Amino acid sequence: MNIKVGIALLTFLLSGAQLAVAQNTQQPRVGSPLGLKDFEMTVRLLSPISTKTSHKGDKFSAQVLTPNGFRNAVIEGHINSVKRAAKQDKAEISFAFETITLSGVAHFIRADLKEVSNSSGVKNVDEEGRAIGKSSKKKAIESAAVASAAGGILGAVLGGGRGAAIGSTTGAVAGLLFAIKFTTSGSDMEFAPGSQFVLDVSDRQQR
Structure with missing residues (x-):
């Protein structure tokens, strides 16, 4: 291999690893269960949920308004599936808070x-x-295996075999999610930032 090409490749790989480390350090650490069981919260949507613009796997977030003990906390989730309106078919969007x-x-x-x-x-x-x-x-969590694999890859970059084991363990989460579905007939639908959801929130255990 040409020496200059080798140096350029090495520089690229090192910069990628440094970026992964920087991104990893910016992620929130994982805490223990909060002891929640059907705990009512009102949240305000921070990002849109729409059959026009959302795609499967997209992340979204919402800010907690009540109760005061959780005010301004951020709840995040992902889009499970999207079906746009087509003639007489219903528009559908399914999502889950995580x-x-x-x-x-x-x-x-x-x-x-x-x-x-x-x-x-x-x-x-x-x-x-x-x-x-x-x-x-x-519904059973669909993303646990993917998250585990992604965590393992990042762990391997950061810490070799031991890091891979840690990363894959961190990625997997046990339990069930609520798949929330909205439907409407004849046209697409959208909930813009500022829309509010009242939720019953419960802990979900980590493996």
């Missing part, structure tokens, strides 16, 4: 949806005033 972060510490949760209001405060309709159907059911 973590709550308090003072830089992330805790694994699951959250069932009790009530939804759009950003104008109108209940059970989206941004355009379209009536929506909503449902939720417990």
